[in-house]
Amino acid sequence: MTKKTTLLFVQIYILSFCLLYAQSIKIICGDSLYKAYLNKQYPGFEKSYEKTLEQISIQAEQNKHFKVNNATYSINVVVHVVWKDSSENLADSIILNQIQVLNEDYNRLNADTGNLRPLFKPIAGNAGIHFNLYQIIRKHTDSLFKISLTSGTTPNGMKFDSLGGSSAIDPTHYLNIWVCKIQPLTVGMYTLGQILGYAFPPNNLSNWPSNSGAPHPGEDGVVIDYRCFGRNNPNIITIGSQTITIKGRTPTHEIGHYLGLRHIWGDGATFGNNNCTGNDGIQDTPNANNQSNFDCNTSKNTCVDTNLGWTTTDAPDLVENYMDYSSESCMNMFTQGQVSWMITTLQGPRSGLLTNILNYNLAQTTIYPNPAKNSITIQTSCNLNNTNINIQDMTGKVIYQSNVDLKDGKNTFFLPQINPGIYLLKIYNENFYSVKKITIE
Numbered sequence: 547m548t549k550k551t552t553l554l555f556v557q558i559y560i561l562s563f564c565l566l567y568a569q570s571i572k573i574i575c576g577d578s579l580y581k582a583y584l585n586k587q588y589p590g591f592e593k594s595y596e597k598t599l600e601q602i603s604i605q606a607e608q609n610k611h612f613k614v615n616n617a618t619y620s621i622n623v624v625v626h627v628v629w630k631d632s633s634e635n636l637a638d639s640i641i642l643n644q645i646q647v648l649n650e651d652y653n654r655l656n657a658d659t660g661n662l663r664p665l666f667k668p669i670a671g672n673a674g675i676h677f678n679l680y681q682i683i684r685k686h687t688d689s690l691f692k693i694s695l696t697s698g699t700t701p702n703g704m705k706f707d708s709l710g711g712s713s714a715i716d717p718t719h720y721l722n723i724w725v726c727k728i729q730p731l732t733v734g735m736y737t738l739g740q741i742l743g744y745a746f747p748p749n750n751l752s753n754w755p756s757n758s759g760a761p762h763p764g765e766d767g768v769v770i771d772y773r774c775f776g777r778n779n780p781n782i783i784t785i786g787s788q789t790i791t792i793k794g795r796t797p798t799h800e801i802g803h804y805l806g807l808r809h810i811w812g813d814g815a816t817f818g819n820n821n822c823t824g825n826d827g828i829q830d831t832p833n834a835n836n837q838s839n840f841d842c843n844t845s846k847n848t849c850v851d852t853n854l855g856w857t858t859t860d861a862p863d864l865v866e867n868y869m870d871y872s873s874e875s876c877m878n879m880f881t882q883g884q885v886s887w888m889i890t891t892l893q894g895p896r897s898g899l900l901t902n903i904l905n906y907n908l909a910q911t912t913i914y915p916n917p918a919k920n921s922i923t924i925q926t927s928c929n930l931n932n933t934n935i936n937i938q939d940m941t942g943k944v945i946y947q948s949n950v951d952l953k954d955g956k957n958t959f960f961l962p963q964i965n966p967g968i969y970l971l972k973i974y975n976e977n978f979y980s981v982k983k984i985t986i987e
């Protein structure tokens with residue numbers, strides 16, 4: 547389930563290292579103080595945060611036009627940016643770019659589909675999954691996130707407020723993606739490797755070993771190293787002396803795991819050849835005896851495949867597949883068999899993700915007055931019963947929640963005592979979703 551763990555050598559060490567989970571910044575006296583503090587510590591924070599709110603709204607508008615109606619499935623995504631050094635606090639433009647890469651790759655709209663070898667074109671699949679950026683949560687941390695070599699478990703600190711991370715938002719209904727620095731695997735002064743990302747499949751899928759799922763519901767989701775997020779990411783990642791090409795395909799790969807896919811070589815070959823004994827459980831993918839090594843070797847044909855169902859001649863290794871470890875510059879496809887398996891997973895153990903399908907087209911929303919003081923009126927273009935109203939502060943914390951009927955599309959409610967500032971007002975029910983930036987005076 548972990549991606550791209552390059553081990554230069556393996557030896558058993560009894561390690562005793564301690565991770566200090568320093569307390570993350572807590573909001574003490576309302577958001578303006580917090581904001582001022584952050585702005586002082588990290589100049590430009592306020593501006594950049596306001597931009598986040600704006601860009602989410604813009605993205606929501608764009609989603610209306612960006613294939614949302616053509617895609618069959620829609621998944622709401624929460625991106626948690628858990629950062630220590632400022633370079634890890636990725637700009638909104640990088641996050642939006644990554645969402646776009648996902649929407650391209652999962653709708654076969656990626657520009658490099660033409661690079662697929664003709665032999666494989668008949669089995670290339672379009673997943674028809676749209677990823678909707680629902681929320682960006684930014685969290686400053688002093689914690690380090692490092693794999694435990696003694697237990698072999700991937701770090702989970704980024705997933706919990708109490709460990710210096712950012713706790714998941716309702717993992718049944720939202721795909722949570724944590725973007726942070728994943729510490730290299732080191733023993734003493736030796737660097738053994740680097741994990742670029744990891745994810746859990748749902749539990750008990752037939753193509754995975756039992757109990758491969760998240761050990762705790764709050765850990766379900768995807769973790770991506772901050773250097774591997776977005777095609778326009780300015781940060782560089784190297785493994786050994788090799789600089790890894792980043793085209794936003796690490797998240798494409800990890801979400802493939804999250805939706806039930808295994809590596810195309812069927813695993814069992816992390817440290818060498820599996821003699822073609824591994825199996826990803828997908829019929830149309832050619833088998834391979836090992837992962838690609840960040841290269842793009844189209845002459846590779848490591849296993850004899852005679853039972854793929856779509857060709858009678860032995861197919862070469864499918865290095866263009868998102869579930870290999872080939873260079874991101876040559877990955878460009880899922881197979882139809884993989885797509886079918888992901889959709890089965892989405893309609894089965896991941897079906898909670900689909901119950902929140904957003905319909906941006908149902909109604910236009912107006913909020914007034916804005917800036918608001920004591921009360922605020924919501925007006926939409928149609929009646930909306932059983933509508934949730936929630937106001938979130940700069941950190942994503944819900945500070946007001948209510949359930950109302952918008953009769954004649956309208957409701958005025960009195961604001962609770964809220965510190966002056968900029969907030970996010972969300973209005974939603976099972977068919978409708980709208981986010982507005984509001985200023986409270």
Ligand SMILES: [Zn+2]
Pocket residue numbers: 547548549550799800803809
């Ligand atoms: Zn993987």
